[in-house]
Amino acid sequence: MQVAKNSVITIDYHVTDTDGEVVDEGREPIVYLHGGYDDIFPKIEEALQGKAVGESVQVKLQPDEAFGDYDASLVQIEPRKDFPKELQVGMQFEGGPEDGGEDDFVIYRVTDIADDKVVLDGNHPLAGMALIFTCTVTAVRAASAEEVEHGHVHHPDDEDACH
Numbered sequence: 001m002q003v004a005k006n007s008v009i010t011i012d013y014h015v016t017d018t019d020g021e022v023v024d025e026g027r028e029p030i031v032y033l034h035g036g037y038d039d040i041f042p043k044i045e046e047a048l049q050g051k052a053v054g055e056s057v058q059v060k061l062q063p064d065e066a067f068g069d070y071d072a073s074l075v076q077i078e079p080r081k082d083f084p085k086e087l088q089v090g091m092q093f094e095g096g097p098e099d100g101g102e103d104d105f106v107i108y109r110v111t112d113i114a115d116d117k118v119v120l121d122g123n124h125p126l127a128g129m130a131l132i133f134t135c136t137v138t139a140v141r142a143a144s145a146e147e148v149e150h151g152h153v154h155h156p157d158d159e160d161a162c163h
Contacts, residue, residue: 001140003051005035008143008153011048013135018060023126030135033143037151041066044133056136063128070128074106080116087113093120 003009010031015024032039034048043065047057063069080087091110112119147154 001052001142003034003048003137003140006143006148007034008032008139008141008147009034009048009137010139011135012138013133015134016132018130018132023129023131026135029138031153031155033147033151033153039152041133044135048135048137051137053137053140056134058132058134061131061133063130066131067124067126067129070123074108074122075111076108076120076122078118078120080113080118083118087118089113095120095122 001007008031010029012029013024013026014022015026016022030040034045036042036045041061043061044057044059047059051057083093087110089110089112093108093110094105095108106122108120108122109125110118111121144154
């Protein structure tokens with residue numbers, strides 16, 4: 001069976017930056033619904049179209065094809081007193097504009113702690129980076145009608161995912 005619309009694809013993968021440094025070693029395979037469901041970056045989906053189990057592809061993604069350009073406006077400096085006592089670089093907090101709606105919330109990472117200030121960054125850690133995504137198709141199966149209707153893969157051990 002080949003990779004086609006409305007098929008469930010399993011790939012082993014790893015991601016490097018353009019200098020060859022590993023940014024995601026792909027410890028767990030990616031399982032996604034193929035065919036424009038936004039389960040994987042479109043350029044990767046396009047490269048996998050028509051491939052069979054055992055075939056590999058390598059795709060270079062520019063920032064706008066992956067995690068977006070770096071947005072300096074998503075960096076904020078906040079008073080240290082507004083955070084829990086136990087605070088470390090790398091911790092994440094959800095936040096957003098006071099006048100924003102539910103969809104405006106962003107996950108902010110703590111990137112620096114200095115004296116009475118905390119630096120928060122709402123950019124994805126890989127924003128602004130060109131990436132090289134290398135993968136091998138390890139399984140292809142037809143999606144169920146329910147998976148197609150819901151627009152994502154249903155995992156057998158995750159029965160309550162859509163309920």
